[in-house]
Amino acid sequence: MARKILIVDDDPDLVEAVSTILESKGYAVAAAYGGVEGLKKAKTENPDLIVLDVMMPDKDGYTVCKELKADKKYRSIPILLLTAVVSNIPTSKYTHQMGKDTEANDYIDKPVEPGELVRRIEVLISK
Numbered sequence: 001m002a003r004k005i006l007i008v009d010d011d012p013d014l015v016e017a018v019s020t021i022l023e024s025k026g027y028a029v030a031a032a033y034g035g036v037e038g039l040k041k042a043k044t045e046n047p048d049l050i051v052l053d054v055m056m057p058d059k060d061g062y063t064v065c066k067e068l069k070a071d072k073k074y075r076s077i078p079i080l081l082l083t084a085v086v087s088n089i090p091t092s093k094y095t096h097q098m099g100k101d102t103e104a105n106d107y108i109d110k111p112v113e114p115g116e117l118v119r120r121i122e123v124l125i126s127k
Contacts, residue, residue: 002028003125006047008038008064009082010056014110018051018082021114022121035059042068047077049125051117052104054083069103078105078124082112 005027009015012033019029030045032038035056042050042064050068054061061081068074081104105124108117 002026003048004028004030004045005121006030006032006038006041006045006050008032008035008041008050008056008061009053010034011053014053018117021118025118027121035061035064039064039067042074042077049078049080049121051080051082051121054081065104075103078127080105080120080124081107082110082117083107084110 005022007015007018007022007029008031009018010033015031015033019031022029030041030047032041036058038050038052038061039059041047052061052065061083065079065081068077068079106120108120
């Protein structure tokens, strides 16, 4: 059975691109297009890993990550924050330190090379 990865991002093009990359590597993919939907899907889809954007309009990824990591039932799901926060720090309320405070398992900046994204996911899933 294929490992399931939940992609949570409000950019449909990014979700489609990452889904295509991961499906080509044999992963099953579920998608959510915002933090509220992502939190719900994390609880119903039972993913093996979550790729989570930070800057989303309804509920940011830091909040979603903190809520999942605070719940015994979901805290063991690895979370990879995939975000453009670093390039937007001057114009954003989000900081790199906020990401470190979430207990996310890894953090990678957009844009990311597909090979690097897959490598990071494979490391997290194999733990």
